[in-house]
Amino acid sequence: MSEPHATSEPHEMTDEELHELAAKQVAMGEVRGAPASDPVNVPMIRHWLTAMGDANPAYLERGLAPPAMAQVWTMPGLRSTAKDRSPVDDLMAALNANGYTGVVATNCEQTYHRYARVGERLVPATRFTDLVGPKRTALGVGFFATWTITWYSEEEPVAEMLFRVLKFRPVTGRENEERAAYPLRPAVNQDTAFFWDGVRDGELRIQTCADCGELRHPPGPMCPQCRSANRTHTVARGIGTLYSYVVHHHPPVPGRDTPFVVGVVELPEGVRMVGNVVDCPIEEVGAGMPLRVTYRQMDDRLVLPMWAPREP
Incomplete structure (x- = not known):
């Protein structure tokens, strides 16, 4: 596992330089953080189950943590000032310095390898994977940044999470005034x-049959070629x-x-x-x-x- 490298103060960069910085962060590979402040413990599991309305007794009876709690164990406290450096930090600072100060999460996908057990102290490891942009979105022009965090118990992966955010330039001045709603809005349903x-x-996405690969537009619920209802898309x-x-x-x-x-x-x-x-x-x-x-x-x-x- 490589260690993060110190960088100079962020400054205004071209789009090409932002992508070059992203490539360097990708090349750093997976960077380990500090172990969780506390081990997986029963009180926190109990609080989680109560907050989520999960009445499954198996977790407490078997000393296991709900899989979706993975991030909970390594989150900093409300007043914590300590923070591990990760491959994400320098890129986020560079985007901020270039005016991309708005942020909104767009994707969060979790994969569970096994249950975390009471008494284990998890260690997070972050890998930056991708920077896409600039792209024009409804929020403004911005970049999509993607990274993956894996939680380990010693050397064994317990869970991982892909996380993607849009870092965008907030509109200002007259651009920020609300426009009248465009009257010819498209109908949006599960197919479109x-x-x-x-x-x-x-x-520009084209619906694709997930079974035979046939492309079709306008989108529909069923493939006209093989009659499959399984679908995906290509860009x-x-x-x-x-x-x-x-x-x-x-x-x-x-x-x-x-x-x-x-x-x-x-x-x-x-x-x-x-x-x-x-x-x-x-x-x-x-x-x-x-x-x-x-x-x-x-x-x-x-x-x-x-x-x-x-x-x-």
Whole structure:
């Protein structure tokens, strides 16, 4: 296990330098922290079970901790000033120094290898894994940072947690004034939520059959190829070709100024997608023109994917 390296005070960095710093943090590998202040103990387990409304007697009877308590054992106290350095700290400081001061957790995935036992003193180890961005999101432009914490009892892993946050630049001044809600909001359901989640993260996602791999758009509950209801998604490259289009003049559309172009875009992944063609004079729009996806903030909550010209 490697040890964290001391760094200088954070300063303003380019996006490339932020990614270079992230690569260095990844290269540090897994960095061990200090052992938990207290061993796994019955009073804390009892308090947890009461707070969670968990009446399962097996934990206390067998001297085992609920798996979801893994992080509890190594969290600093309310007034604690001591903190282990980890591969995450320098990168978070650099993002803050570059104006990405907002933070929101986006993913938390836990894996349990075994129960922690009463009397064990767990040790956390942190591994930084990924930095993605900058991406335009509904909260603002930001970076997605991902790391994994593994809790060990001596050398045996007990549990691990993947944690991802969005570090974003909060909007200020007039940008912070609430916009009127865009009137043409898309319908979001269990079949389409993944797509709109991707748009908010700056990704163009295509639904994919988890069994046969068939791609489909618009999303649906069942694969038209093999009839499987198992589904996942892939992230498209974000480029395409204008397959066909119409120029809308009338009637008026709430939230839009006429005329505007609605196109069917053919993606190299093999599906077609409907969207507005923007950043191009209407008289220059034509079938076959190469396009790239762009994301437009329509109000404080809604981001829509649109299509702009690109170099062939």
